[in-house]
Amino acid sequence: MKLPETIAGFQTAYRQKELTPREAVEGVLKRIEAVEPKVQALLWSDPQRLREAARQLEQGGGPTSATPLWGVPLLIKDNICVEGVPTTCASKILAGFKAPYDATVVARLKRAGALLVGMANMDEFAFGSSCEFSAVKPTRNPWDLQRVPGGSSGGSAAAVAARMIPGALGSDTGGSIRQPAAFCGVAGLKPTYGRVSRYGLVAFASSLDQIGPLTREVGDNARLLQVIAGQDPSDATSSDAPVPDYVKGMGRGIQGLRIGIPKEFFSEGLEAEVRTAVERAVEELKKAGAAVQPVCLPHTEYAIPTYYVLAPAEASSNLARFDGVRYGPRAAADSMEAMYLKSREAGFGPEAKRRIILGTFVLSSGYYDAYYGQALKARTLIKRDFDENWERVDALAVPTTPTAAFRLGEKLDDPLTMYLSDILTISVNLAGVPALSVPCGFTGKGLPIGLQLIAAPFAEETLFRIGGAYQERTDWHQKAAPCGN
Numbered sequence: 001m002k003l004p005e006t007i008a009g010f011q012t013a014y015r016q017k018e019l020t021p022r023e024a025v026e027g028v029l030k031r032i033e034a035v036e037p038k039v040q041a042l043l044w045s046d047p048q049r050l051r052e053a054a055r056q057l058e059q060g061g062g063p064t065s066a067t068p069l070w071g072v073p074l075l076i077k078d079n080i081c082v083e084g085v086p087t088t089c090a091s092k093i094l095a096g097f098k099a100p101y102d103a104t105v106v107a108r109l110k111r112a113g114a115l116l117v118g119m120a121n122m123d124e125f126a127f128g129s130s131c132e133f134s135a136v137k138p139t140r141n142p143w144d145l146q147r148v149p150g151g152s153s154g155g156s157a158a159a160v161a162a163r164m165i166p167g168a169l170g171s172d173t174g175g176s177i178r179q180p181a182a183f184c185g186v187a188g189l190k191p192t193y194g195r196v197s198r199y200g201l202v203a204f205a206s207s208l209d210q211i212g213p214l215t216r217e218v219g220d221n222a223r224l225l226q227v228i229a230g231q232d233p234s235d236a237t238s239s240d241a242p243v244p245d246y247v248k249g250m251g252r253g254i255q256g257l258r259i260g261i262p263k264e265f266f267s268e269g270l271e272a273e274v275r276t277a278v279e280r281a282v283e284e285l286k287k288a289g290a291a292v293q294p295v296c297l298p299h300t301e302y303a304i305p306t307y308y309v310l311a312p313a314e315a316s317s318n319l320a321r322f323d324g325v326r327y328g329p330r331a332a333a334d335s336m337e338a339m340y341l342k343s344r345e346a347g348f349g350p351e352a353k354r355r356i357i358l359g360t361f362v363l364s365s366g367y368y369d370a371y372y373g374q375a376l377k378a379r380t381l382i383k384r385d386f387d388e389n390w391e392r393v394d395a396l397a398v399p400t401t402p403t404a405a406f407r408l409g410e411k412l413d414d415p416l417t418m419y420l421s422d423i424l425t426i427s428v429n430l431a432g433v434p435a436l437s438v439p440c441g442f443t444g445k446g447l448p449i450g451l452q453l454i455a456a457p458f459a460e461e462t463l464f465r466i467g468g469a470y471q472e473r474t475d476w477h478q479k480a481a482p483c484g485n
Ligand code: GLN
Pocket: 126, 127, 128, 129, 151, 152, 171, 172, 173, 174, 175, 176, 177, 204, 311, 422
């Protein structure tokens, strides 16, 4: 039988006994063999281990209500710990490191019966928007192999777009799930801060990081969030807000939902084709019954400078633990200090070093108030902009990115233009609200475009409802990436 392309498809095939986990694994491995040499999305996978996991799953009996992801093959971003598996954040400084425990999300996926196929490529420590800062290799966009898949969760997005697997986990600090989802034509969710446990996620900027799903369909995204969401005693920032039935909520349609369009997200830098596709998508939402109105987010212009003070500040302290002693390769040196310096010099790539220097600078005494203190105040204003809208509207609709996927190498020597590719995703992290990117069209060159839906804290259900209604009326998400063929 042909391998299902969605999580729902796997669930049906297992329920109807048309497929076994062992057959699924063979199918996935075959697909990986066919497309991975071109796409380069994986950092690690172990076919024997995977076959063994499938065999054990079959021995344990069939799917039950406690195992909603029974036999569903998934990929994990390389900054999320999987016990006994190399978890390296695509960095040389973690070369050879095997995680001693499962991240909470991984434990939940395993408990739900999922088959973990491997680890996905990313920008080193999730710093980047193109996957080119991976210390191992750049991943390529399945729609055009000369272009980037986006980042930092580029391997996760590309693998889903290339139909290697129906779903993957990514992490999003400033856009790292939504931007690659848009570039690769898949659905990607950055959940509300606190919706998903960060325990076992290698920290980038702890006040912004969230783990979330990438899938081909909105319904599958809801299915994955359902399993990974919820309070975790190991992460004090995880929320005890109840987890609703996301898939069930999707059936309700969007008649009467109020959707706001903030003009600040449609300014000059926006490519005409992206603007047109998003405007058409909004028209489609109107036809589905939504009431659309203009809204204001006046502090949007401060999002990039605010983020590029706060995120590097947090990153510089989070990365202090990688010193050649506790993890990864250690450089030979005469003194302890020289050993630290040499290990860090050899272990970190250029973007990681840039972030550490930037972060250390804004936190240094004499500059702390001028940069870090001011950025915290600006963050409050940005968050307040969003808060003030939730009385008037249920969600916002904007583009995910100002352009479609760019060429490999195009922005590599210019950090500022690379940073600007997150201009439409970053304020969502600063405000802590959830946002979903769904495919909404293609450019003339055949590159996917993403529509970004944003909602109030813990209103992921609303995002799935709108994304689901949009998907019912369009078929962008069903198009298959050529992967160089
Ligand atoms: N591209 C942004 C950055 O480089 C966001 C990355 C992310 O969300 N992890 O910081």
